[in-house]
Amino acid sequence: MSFNTIYVMLMWVRMAPPLPLIFFLLMIHGVSSAGWGVSYSPSHICALKDSTVIMRCTYTYPTTGYQIKKVFWTKGPILRWWGVEHPDLSNDPEYSQRLQYLGDKQQNCTIRLSHVTLKDSHMYYFRFTTDRPGGKLTGVPGVTLTVTDLQVESPERVTEGDSVTLRCKSSCALTDRATFIWYRNSQPLTERRDRNNELLLQSVRREDSGRYSCAVDGHTHISPAVQLNVMYPPVKPVISISPSGEIVEGDSVTLTCISDSNPPAEISWIKGGTTVGSGRIFNISKISSDDSGEYKCKSINEHGEKYSDAVTLNIMYPPRNVSVSISPSGVIVEGDSVTLNCISDSNPPAEISWFKGRINILQSGETYSITNIKSESSGDYHCSATNNHGSQTSAAVNVNIMYPPRSVSASISPSGVIVEGDSVTLNCISDSNPPALNISWIKGGTIVGSGRIFSISKISSDDSGEYKCKSINEHGEKYSDAVTLNVMSVRCFSSVTVGVAAGVGVLLGGASGAFVMYICLTKRMNRRSAMKEISDPNEDTYTALELKSTTSDLYDTLTTVDRRPPEDS
Template sequence: MAPCLPLVILLMIHSVYGQSDSSLSYSPLHICALNDSTVKMKCTFTYPGYYIMKVFWTKGAVIKGEEIPDLSEDPEYSHRLQYLEDTHWYTTIKLSHVNQKDEDNYYCSFITDQYKWIGDPGMTLTVTDLQVESPERVTEGDSVNLRCKSSCALTDRATFIWYRNSQPLTERRDRNNELLLQSVRREDSGRYSCAVDGHTHISPDVQLNVMYPPVNPVISISPSGVIVEGDSVTLSCISDSNPPAEISWIKGGHILISGRICSFSKISSDDSGEYKCKSINKHGEKYSAVVLNVMYPPKSVSVFISPSGVIVEGDSVTLNCISDSNPPALNFSWFKGGTIVGSGIIYSISKISSDDSGEYKCKSINEHGEKYSAVTLNVMYPPKNVLVSVSGEIVDGDSVTLSCSSDSNPPALNFSWFKENETSAVGSGQSFSALQSGRFYCQARNQHGSQRSDTVTVTVHHGAGRNVIVITAASGGLFIIIIFITILFIIQRKVMNRRSAIHEYENDDPSAGSYTALDLRTRSSDQYNTLTTVHPRPAVHQSGSSEYENVSPHNKSPR
């Protein structure tokens, strides 16, 4: 009650010197205050002719006959209500931290020596909150108008402050409670709120949702670095868009999978290539390209022969090694029969020979492995080393068979026999029967050429009821063989003739000679292998002499 004491004294003085007219007014009649703000209420009055004992503020309707409550004595207001000024013609109070419960009519009240009086019509207090009014969705590029509004017009001339995500918008203030965003961007998305300058009250947040198409998606590869065939690889796609975009993976124009992740449990070289991440929403779409470069050791190694087709002795031949690998193989080696013969992607033979025939291997190497590929060179060449040989045993009255052989690729199938100094062939085929003396040779031929053998001399001797065939050749080895066969043939013929002569003598009179009982068949051939054909002589008629004299077992020549 201390604040009211000076007022009572002043009113007493005023009542003595008061004017004849009385009046009462409020300033203002209506107050619209922000929740949790502070308001001031002022009452101006004159009341002559009465002794004013007390002036105070009250609120709400007062029932006749009941006590008029004093706000300063109300526990709800005693700590928030403060009398600012009291004179003999006005009084002012300040009410802080107003809220919705404070909305009511407020009055100046008087107690005189005559009666209690409430000054009508009173003052109206309305408490309001701030609200941000914003469209629910906007599209990037649109113009947006945000409004900070209240349920009543604020009494004070308010200056508004705007916040995005609880941060002031560069101290931006708008007196007309509106915030204009021209050509809104995705960066303008966020939580917006407003406040009145000088007041602590801030409106609840309102979300501004700016829609926009996907920006360029970002692709990441795990693991990063070199990818080797057989590794486990994951592709991830991140795209900024509103609303969130649908993600799909494309390779070679075909959709592989939908979703943010594309994974390979065991990646292969076939998985190499360009992958696209497609990000799409209703406002647009975007692509991002990434290339998977899968490393792998050489495979599908191939060797190509140039020229292709038939290779003939004397040709120039090139072997080319082609390898599928990543990175490309830079180390190539060439092998023949386990022996390294060259290096590099190309192996060349300037004038190929039959000795160059065989299997060649190309070895391809990169840092991830190696692989071989083989090819066979089949060198064609005309006949060479043509030789004539004797086939079978030479028998009296028979012909001798000569055989022709050669080294060639493909094998010679055409053989011709010639007698020296004659232009026409005397025979064909790999074998030839010689019936007469002469100098003979064979000629072998394939599709790449021909070659003739050395000349072989065949000599046929006619006499003693038999033919002796002697074969000689220009080459020394064959000549010795033929001579040896001829000697054996002569010895055989002598032995057969000798046997015939011995049997002839066995049929004569046993007394005709001392050797008529000799059976040569029972003797060792070593003892009699020098016997020649025995021809009988007429008996020598000398007294006391035998038909044969001085005959030893090893010398049966007649005297």
């Protein structure tokens, strides 16, 4: 008993009415007189919150001459003025439903207090009264009850692979032998059920993360949960793509990087070798074909980093930039082999159709080949590229086939009889590509002129003969077949002698003579007409001319170069 307690009791005795000394002595624990006493076992109890506590107690009193009238338990402090009764806990609303007296009115004064709370931590005493005046006794000191909670002691952060110890702590050492039970995320860890209040996690894993709590076997109270935070590097990330099907140019696409790590990782996105974004979600609105390619995400925290496998974005789009190329790219000569290639940018690859002008060639494929090409293949070509997202047609390209001259021919104009003095034109017709720029005319073996047209004014009999033209371009040359130029020489009589001439003509040459006569007459008439125009008195230009010279009736004697013997009759 402490000095203060004894002092207070002495003061109380001093101030109280005189009492038999025996009653004072019975107030002091361990002091008894003539068989008076109260004993507690144990005198200190550490109980778990919400548990049931047994306070074991025995008492003695002289059995001769005394009879127990009342027994009850109370809680301190108990030192009051003399004559003040101590409260009976069985009458206290806070205890009445939880307190059960297990003793009797002879020796046993044990009680049971159930569902103890932290507020129940007090000093408790047993008190009894007898039928004799002053025969009352309170057993002091009483039973010290301390009610404790449970708390889990855990490090705030641990790293995967560390060894970790968790402790289930109470504010006092539990009186009853305790078997501890551990819980993770409210689920019991059945493999950890022992008397030790420690939970040892050797080489802690990320799966060990969670909220830990503890309890004592046989008790309902469970400690508040404490989070065990196990740090670990990222696991290999996985990428998901939305939408998951075909992606067409213009769509919006979302890439999500899924990565488990603690603490949460920083995420970056890599296309090829270039970082293109950050964050767990990477959005591409109005995606284009330029966004096609392989993407990875990198997950990194203070404990390590990991890369995902690459995923491929394959962006579909209609044909574009459709064009035609020609091989060989230079001059194409008849007989060469030529390949036309249709160039198209599209995804998926386009189907190709070929056209010459507006006519479908009925051939498909990126290339259109022509072997031993002919001039008939010259023209404008284009291709059309089509896939299930659209189509586009190329601009036309011209295929121009070069070839040497061919179908060379010469013609004479006028086409009838040619008489000395006439004007004659020879025309050379030639088919070639490029057009022949070098055309020459050959009479016999001699070049007599050049150019597509060869003109002879005032032709003479000396110009008679066979003529050819030669057509030349850079790819070859060719001669025409020969044409014969036959020039007739004619002299006519004067008008006086026309009749005689006609007769002579008949005598001389029959039909030939008549034809010559026709020529002479025609010339005469043309001459007269010309002279008439010249002698127009209204024209000052010709007034100086001597018109009399134009009326001469004298002509040279008619001769012909064509003297044929008479035909056999």
